[in-house]
Amino acid sequence: MQKHHANTLSDDDIEQFKAQMVALIPSLRAFARGLCRDAALADDLAQEAMMRAWASQHTFIPGSNFRAWMFMILRNHYYSGSKSRARQAVWDPEAAERILVQDPVQEDGIHVTDVEKALQLLPEQQREALLLVAGAGMSYEEAATVAECNIGTLKSRLNRGRAAIKVIVDGVDGSNDSASSMTASRY
Numbered sequence: 001m002q003k004h005h006a007n008t009l010s011d012d013d014i015e016q017f018k019a020q021m022v023a024l025i026p027s028l029r030a031f032a033r034g035l036c037r038d039a040a041l042a043d044d045l046a047q048e049a050m051m052r053a054w055a056s057q058h059t060f061i062p063g064s065n066f067r068a069w070m071f072m073i074l075r076n077h078y079y080s081g082s083k084s085r086a087r088q089a090v091w092d093p094e095a096a097e098r099i100l101v102q103d104p105v106q107e108d109g110i111h112v113t114d115v116e117k118a119l120q121l122l123p124e125q126q127r128e129a130l131l132l133v134a135g136a137g138m139s140y141e142e143a144a145t146v147a148e149c150n151i152g153t154l155k156s157r158l159n160r161g162r163a164a165i166k167v168i169v170d171g172v173d174g175s176n177d178s179a180s181s182m183t184a185s186r187y
Helices: 011-036 039-055 066-085 093-100 112-121 124-135 140-147 151-170 177-184
Strands: none
Touching: 011 039, 011 066, 011 124, 039 066, 066 140, 112 124, 112 151, 124 140, 124 151, 140 151
């Protein structure tokens, strides 16, 4: 990977870098919120990712995938700090069962909060795949790059995550062992 030094970047490259970074702020914040489940921490993560990107702009190769580069910075920063935060969601079938038997508060269909809660019950890798593809609108290729896995693995994580959310939100019973094992998998 060739490196550019900050003093060799043209003014146009710097302006384009700045414009691309500003345009990604909403997507970065949304992805961070999905990862950490804390709005204040998510804003801090997005800001830290932008500061790190700005400080490392000399390592970015103009014309390469800026979006994937920024999401990877945020993701790596989150995971490097997550060990100390110890905020990993664990699949708890008993807790999910208690959620599933509650009467709906309103009859207007699926609520965003229901999906958000279901999303938080997923293993991190499935949640991350859904946030990158469905939340941030990334292609499979971009999301696989950010998640540091191959496309097949990413698609598997997406399918398992979607199926698990459907089980949780729709209240499908857990009699199908493959449905409950989907959420327990780390793929």
